[in-house]
Amino acid sequence: MEDLSKQAYWDERFLTEDSFEWFGDCSRLYPVLDQHFKSSPSRVLLHLGCGSSSLAEEMCNRYYCHLVYNVDYSFGILDKRRSIKTNKYVIDWIALDIRAMPLRSNYFDTVIEKGTLDVFFVGHEHHLWNPSEELKEKIDLILTQISQCLQSNHGRFISISFQQPHFRRPFLAKRKYQWSIQVHSVTDGNESVEYFVYVMTKGEQLNEEDQLLEEGKSTKWYWINKTSSSTSTAKCFLKENDEQYLFNIDPIDNE
Numbered sequence: 001m002e003d004l005s006k007q008a009y010w011d012e013r014f015l016t017e018d019s020f021e022w023f024g025d026c027s028r029l030y031p032v033l034d035q036h037f038k039s040s041p042s043r044v045l046l047h048l049g050c051g052s053s054s055l056a057e058e059m060c061n062r063y064y065c066h067l068v069y070n071v072d073y074s075f076g077i078l079d080k081r082r083s084i085k086t087n088k089y090v091i092d093w094i095a096l097d098i099r100a101m102p103l104r105s106n107y108f109d110t111v112i113e114k115g116t117l118d119v120f121f122v123g124h125e126h127h128l129w130n131p132s133e134e135l136k137e138k139i140d141l142i143l144t145q146i147s148q149c150l151q152s153n154h155g156r157f158i159s160i161s162f163q164q165p166h167f168r169r170p171f172l173a174k175r176k177y178q179w180s181i182q183v184h185s186v187t188d189g190n191e192s193v194e195y196f197v198y199v200m201t202k203g204e205q206l207n208e209e210d211q212l213l214e215e216g217k218s219t220k221w222y223w224i225n226k227t228s229s230s231t232s233t234a235k236c237f238l239k240e241n242d243e244q245y246l247f248n249i250d251p252i253d254n255e
Contacts, residue, residue, distance in 0.1 A: 004119035007073055007097075010051070014077040019052050022115040023160060023195050024188060026058040032184045032197045036156060037064035042110035045069070046149065048098050049116030052077055060089045065110065073097045098142055103149040111146050114160040121163065128167045139171045147177040147202065155202035162195050172198060173210040180204035 004010075023029075042065040047056050050070035059065050068091045072078055078093045096102075098116065120138055121128070127135075146157050157179065161168055165183050172181050179200040187194050205211075212218045 010074045045110040048113040112158040150202045157200040159198040
């Protein structure tokens with residue numbers, strides 16, 4: 001399987017790719033995004049790992065946001081997208097690696113990513129029940145920077161992911177990020193594919209269950225805190241170059 005966390009992979013891919021939407025058509029997200037943007041549009045939105053997605057344009061079309069900063073670390077795709085001339089949207093394009101973002105603190109009222117965090121889990125599918133310290137530190141570094149650049153009063157971080165809540169929530173549920181967590185489930189028209197929209201709101205406390213999760217005392221997510229010897233295993237049936245790798249995770253409880 002290709003290492004999707006490597007810049008070289010995306011640079012090569014974007015040589016021939018002009019447009020692609022992970023998770024399918026953006027319209028599937030409208031019912032969820034309407035809840036958070038229709039009555040309270042974003043003034044300054046940061047889109048992390050924009051790639052060849054038209055998510056920013058779609059959000060502008062629906063009046064979800066006024067100003068968008070599209071961020072990616074592939075110069076090639078930024079040049080391609082920037083070359084699409086239009087006066088309809090206020091969009092800027094910035095070359096940044098989300099693992100090292102020199103961004104202004106307390107500035108963006110919304111940060112959004114669609115599948116960008118997912119790529120860091122490639123190669124770790126067999127260890128999602130017991131993630132490595134390296135993976136936890138890498139995700140923590142990214143989330144810390146996101147929290148810092150969000151406005152402290154109800155800034156929103158929206159993360160769209162194939163990863164189920166029992167895998168993703170432990171990474172998000174930390175008091176130091178100073179946000180609450182809300183999860184929405186989204187399916188395609190046939191309900192054959194499910195993915196999740198995680199909405200973190202800065203300045204709100206974690207709920208009681210998420211606080212217990214951080215402390216290792218969760219009853220709802222009790223299996224997350226087991227030792228590796230007694231942890232349920234996640235069997236992955238992966239095909240070479242399968243971009244929908246998280247669909248293949250099959251949690252099996254061995255108890």
